[in-house]
Amino acid sequence: MHKLLRLNTGVSLFRAFGIDVCAHWSWLLVLPLWFPFRHKLAHSTRWLSAEIVALFVIVMLHEFGHALACKSVGGTARKIILWPLGGLALFVPPARPWAMIWCMAAGPLVNIALTPLMFAALYLASAMGASQGVQSFLIFVIVMNLVLLAFNLLPFYPLDGGQILRGVMWLAFGRVPSLLIAAGIGVVVSVMVLVISARLWSLGALLTALFGLLQSCTGMRQAWRLRRTLAGPRHAGFVCPDCRVAPPVGALWRCGKCRHRFDAFVDRFACPQCGDPNRTVPCIDCGMKAPPEEWAALPPLPPVPAFKGIAAQPVTQ
Ligand SMILES: [Zn+2]
Ligand SMILES: [Zn+2]
Numbered sequence: 001m002h003k004l005l006r007l008n009t010g011v012s013l014f015r016a017f018g019i020d021v022c023a024h025w026s027w028l029l030v031l032p033l034w035f036p037f038r039h040k041l042a043h044s045t046r047w048l049s050a051e052i053v054a055l056f057v058i059v060m061l062h063e064f065g066h067a068l069a070c071k072s073v074g075g076t077a078r079k080i081i082l083w084p085l086g087g088l089a090l091f092v093p094p095a096r097p098w099a100m101i102w103c104m105a106a107g108p109l110v111n112i113a114l115t116p117l118m119f120a121a122l123y124l125a126s127a128m129g130a131s132q133g134v135q136s137f138l139i140f141v142i143v144m145n146l147v148l149l150a151f152n153l154l155p156f157y158p159l160d161g162g163q164i165l166r167g168v169m170w171l172a173f174g175r176v177p178s179l180l181i182a183a184g185i186g187v188v189v190s191v192m193v194l195v196i197s198a199r200l201w202s203l204g205a206l207l208t209a210l211f212g213l214l215q216s217c218t219g220m221r222q223a224w225r226l227r228r229t230l231a232g233p234r235h236a237g238f239v240c241p242d243c244r245v246a247p248p249v250g251a252l253w254r255c256g257k258c259r260h261r262f263d264a265f266v267d268r269f270a271c272p273q274c275g276d277p278n279r280t281v282p283c284i285d286c287g288m289k290a291p292p293e294e295w296a297a298l299p300p301l302p303p304v305p306a307f308k309g310i311a312a313q314p315v316t317q
């Protein structure tokens with residue numbers, strides 16, 4: 001993937017709830033596209049600037065929804081990259097379908113929660129006889145919020161709707177097939193949008209489709225790598241205290257301090273680069289975190305016995 005199109009390219013703005021907030025470089029493209037587009041409609045340059053700030057704040061609240069939901073279920077969220085359409089952030093939800101569905105739904109839920117507040121503000125503004133500029137600004141903010149909500153809920157990976165769909169498919173088909181299907185649909189839809197927007201000369205749609213395509217390809221690659229990891233060799237002598245599955249072999253853990261990738265079980269629960277000890281080790285299979293001493297060799301769970309002729313069911317969440 002080209003470095004510029006990677007989502008971790010941005011300007012750092014501030015830090016809140018332990019999360020760094022950055023603005024993605026693509027805002028620089030939005031501004032020159034936005035001003036001529038809105039110039040005839042907005043009342044003045046001042047309101048035009050207010051519109052951009054409002055869009056920025058709505059996207060930021062949406063991303064905080066994802067990030068805080070992710071933290072609430074034990075995932076990691078270190079950084080929010082704001083890009084004009086929202087929908088993408090650098091966080092890792094735990095590897096459990098319901099945790100993932102909750103993390104991905106929390107962003108659009110913020111937009112839903114904002115809607116009645118915005119309508120109340122518009123109602124108050126018109127009741128108090130606010131100027132035309134204020135009222136058309138508030139109407140713009142309401143429309144923008146609803147457009148972002150609808151866009152992010154489109155059921156195509158990597159949009160929130162597509163990731164929620166992936167979580168639902170995870171419940172039905174499993175972790176790797178659900179990601180392969182969702183990201184595969186993402187590739188097909190992105191290519192279709194890419195062709196259509198190139199024919200229509202629509203730069204905004206073209207860039208969005210390009211982002212979608214790159215993210216979907218990354219998703220497919222992740223699914224492939226995950227399939228190989230989960231099918232590969234396992235560490236004997238350790239099992240996850242939650243799912244009782246032995247951890248896979250490989251540099252699958254990342255140091256919380258220096259971001260170095262290492263094998264927590266070979267390197268004795270400390271980063272080999274900076275020496276930072278692991279207080280908890282996340283399970284690659286179920287996503288639950290447990291302290292190193294709890295990863296001791298517990299006996300694996302016995303197979304669920306068949307009961308009165310009913311076939312044994314796998315233990316699912
Ligand atoms: Zn989102
Ligand atoms: Zn380290």
Ligand SMILES: [Zn+2]
Pocket residue numbers: 240241242243244245283284285286287288
């Ligand atoms: Zn586990």
